[in-house]
Amino acid sequence: MAVALAAVAATTRSILLRDVDHRVDRLLTQEAGEFTNFVDQGVDPATGERFTDPRRLLEVFLERQYADPDEELIGLVRREGQGPAQLTQPRELSVRHPLHRDPAARRAIFAASGSTGTLDRRSGELRWAKVEVARHGDEPEAAFVVAFHPRAEQAKANDVFRILLAISGVALVLTTGIAWAVAGRILKPVRLVRTAAAQLTEQDLTRRIPVHGKDDIAALADTFNGMLDRLERAFAAQREFVDDAGHELRTPITIVRGHLELMGGATESAAEREETVRLVTDELDRMSRIVEDLLLLAKAERPDFIRPEPVQLAELTADVFVKARALGERRWELAEVADSEARLDPQRITQAMVQLAQNAVQHTVPGGRVRVGSRLTDGRIELYVADSGPGVQAQDAEVIFERFRRGTSRRGARTSGAGLGLSIVRAIARGHRGEVLLRPTDGGGATFVLVLEGQT
Ligand SMILES: Nc1ncnc2c1ncn2[C@@H]1O[C@H](COP(=O)(O)OP(=O)(O)OP(=O)(O)O)[C@@H](O)[C@H]1O
């Protein structure tokens, strides 16, 4: 703004100065023209004849003229051996050093070859125009000179410039003050957001920014709060996960330690020792399974978790069926197979299906029916394991897919696993941009279905 205001003031000044220049030019041309006319047509009022004496001509002309302010009209007549004699109108000027008191300037103008010019004297600029009357060698016989002192006019332009600068300065101070206040008001919510963000720590994500109004800042605060919600949830989930994992691992450790502390007593028989070793090995197996499952779940976040390749669904289903059959004495049935090719990760799909088959075995009695199959519905692939067990209770249907969550219908203490199986199945399904769904089996039992995209 300072630059713009200064530019405006400077431009105004130069326009005004150019104006003065033009005006002076016009004035000089006009006065010179009048004199030229008089030379051509004027007659001496005393004789009624044309002028013969240049001095008389100048005298008569000057008598009839009125000079403008800052203007001087002077007649100059050649004198042998010294500067020209001058004829002037008796008149005081406001300028400090007028031409009729400046013989050096008069001489210079009289001798100058041009008809107009500018004298840059120390006492001020002087613009002049000259009309010569007959020449005499180097110098004219006589000359009419009109001189103008533009200093006063230029001073007016400079006054305007200074006034403009002063006004600009005041305007600048005012606008700076207003801009400061307004920017402060606008940025206040931003500062609020910043302070709130600075006060957040990993431990305390509960702080929220108050949202007022409906402007962009409010939207920003809203977005920020939403992000905090997600962060808080993510941190909470993380903490919960670590808590659960720690808890799940602590139980087998406690059991192993208990058994080992009891070992080596004097009364211990070989059979007892064997039993202890079996129990301890069992718990260690369980621990390593949990750790492996956790590692697998952690890996599920990585982009190379699923490596799809063209797979014949019929073949894949048959493989899964063969592997599932080895899990326990059940009435295994290969219900149906989709005869199609798909882009899937066969290892991960098999892993998921085996988890489902394992669950089916855990929730059925020996001789119970378990069906494994695959089919195409609406262009999507469905792979399923349907058992004839007790099924999943309605209140468990959602939670069993979460990590470390087991159903409430479970009887007995810690017979089954850690509750990671279905989370692994879900991670594998989502890795294929699919889902795992729970449906009831006709005639009782649970059916878990992998619904996948990936058909080629
Ligand atoms: N076929 C099924 N029939 C009835 N309930 C089931 C079946 N499959 C899973 N569930 C319920 O879902 C819960 C979670 O299963 P999930 O496979 O995730 O864990 P888990 O089998 O208990 O342990 P893990 O698989 O880690 O060894 C089970 O505890 C059980 O209550």
Ligand SMILES: [Mg+2]
């Ligand atoms: Mg399981």
